[in-house]
Amino acid sequence: MEKKKRVTIYDIAKHLGVSGTTVSRALSDHHSIGDKTKKAVLQAAKEMGYIPNTIAAGLRKKQTNTIGVLIPWINRPFISSMISGIEEVANDAGYNVIISQSCDSYKKEVANAETFFSNRVDGVIASMAMETEDFSHFNLFIDNDIALVFADRVGKNLPQDKVMIDNFAAAFEATEYLIHSGCRKIVHFTGAPNREIYKLRRAGYQDALEKNGIPYDEKLVFSGLLSGEEGVRNAKAILELKELPDGIFSANDTVAVHAMIELKKAGLKIPDDISFIGFNDDPIASIVEPQLTTVSHPALEIGRSSARQIIKRINAKHSSPPENIVLPTQIIVRESTRKLVKSVPPK
Amino acid sequence: MEKKKRVTIYDIAKHLGVSGTTVSRALSDHHSIGDKTKKAVLQAAKEMGYIPNTIAAGLRKKQTNTIGVLIPWINRPFISSMISGIEEVANDAGYNVIISQSCDSYKKEVANAETFFSNRVDGVIASMAMETEDFSHFNLFIDNDIALVFADRVGKNLPQDKVMIDNFAAAFEATEYLIHSGCRKIVHFTGAPNREIYKLRRAGYQDALEKNGIPYDEKLVFSGLLSGEEGVRNAKAILELKELPDGIFSANDTVAVHAMIELKKAGLKIPDDISFIGFNDDPIASIVEPQLTTVSHPALEIGRSSARQIIKRINAKHSSPPENIVLPTQIIVRESTRKLVKSVPPK
DNA sequence: TTTATTTACACAATCGATTGCGTAAAAGTT
């Protein structure tokens, strides 16, 4: 498509017989421009249909008012809500949001990081791919003073701001909830162990077991991509076990729900035969029957908080030590767990 | 955050003792640059950590390789899948995707359109807000030769490319499916009538009724935002009816599923007392019990197709008449409908 | 009235890459 001439500040300048400088300053309400001139410029700009060229301004000002968001997948309830939160805060603050999915691939993540840099985003909010083990591609931002905030799927030992939940505590509580409702043999569904969040949830699970005198058993941990199909596979594997578990703590809802459905098909009663606790509080959690007890994940708030943090960093005059923002989670008790037989100890 | 100096082509040029022109051309593999020079430039670029400044190039070339995506909400299964499809195709073609949600608000949609223009996106894929009735904000793109493709929620009578499904036919088939499975009193849940897609679905519903000798009854059409809460409200309203309907065709799954659950609570059997057909095939549709029969909406494919179309337009030398891309839908028969008592007539 | 200050604006460089045009040297042609 051939490019048409767009209205620039010089068109306005010529129209009014002033300089481009004056127009630029009038538009940004600079003090050294007279009131009549300002009014005239604003008026002319409106009449002529002037819309500023952010690209040109960005080149000069070395800022684009753009935030890059690097996430594994966009079409997942948790992540799209997070993005929604980012969008909301960023837009209100005058920032644009550009989004790239890594599809959980390390290579794509690296490529996307370069693209963001190439587009000179002012800041990056990243949630890492399952595959990612090496973090050196983020040096692109760090070395070039581009603000960087990790959200949810954060890196370990990286000196950046992080916005996340307390995965260990959440998993500990969820597992203990199962124990307190009478479960003794608890299976855990987990994701790739190079993602800290899954490692921590698993650790919380393990710790809760041990604190309650239940031996931790490797064979009860099912690791993978946490997809729906995996839920079905996991369920089938569970049915093969010589002794069935009486509780399942899953690192996400998708795999939990699909496993639940499969186990129901096999005639098991939930929560009586097996109790379930999921993670995320996806829409499906409250639709499945029985409704899934799950750990709420404040997706929107993580998004909002990350956006606020990155904007703070972008505008900061000096660097300051990385912050760790931890958002609260809570167990949403529904129908896939039994009543507590023992009251939950005070925190 | 203060800006650091980044490596530019001039740094490379100085380093090698050539001109910026040569570096620029070497990097873009221009024929007039010697092989040794090219290699030297590439080498130096790599060593010095050069990453092109797309902003600067965009200013000069008057293209940003960016596609703006204007959607009502990002955190909805259908839309996030659509975006995923757009992303996939766009990224492969070297385009970035910048996303703005209108939150179904006309005002935000207009503001977002201006932002896109201000950022000089090469093309825009838009799915309109529920509120939008006036389309003049899109003239910004049309008048300035910025490619524009409408996806899913398209405008009526707008001379732009559209990627969508045949809403009328899909609704007709869905309604007729209910009729052929024995339903005689069919309720319809619909969205804002200024969105063509809902108008068409409603028209398809009406037409199917009339073609099958069932009188169309205004009072059986529930219009709104198609949210979950609305499903509950609708269900309650239905229970107040003097004569219960025996089928419900819903313009989305969310409202259908929540209504279904509410009706189940009231003791109604689905599909025996009331059959349900939804729209979209959201994840919840296959989780609810009984699983929801629904019309599949090829979200990913709509996204991919829109992206392909916008890229085609961006690269087109001359304008050509608008295209209407209609993607197939299909009824996913699950458990919320009864068996057909009459075979579906051949199309 | 003179000096200092403020007001209101313009000049020109700058951001980083691209590109039309120009040119010297090398290679090829008669």
Place this chain on the structure above:
DNA sequence: AACTTTTACGCAATCGATTGTGTAAATAAA
């Protein structure tokens, strides 16, 4: 040997907005 063509590269303008510096004129202060 004289001429044409090709190869390889540089100059300088350009994209559109921003901004440090300079400078008249108007106003205020001395």
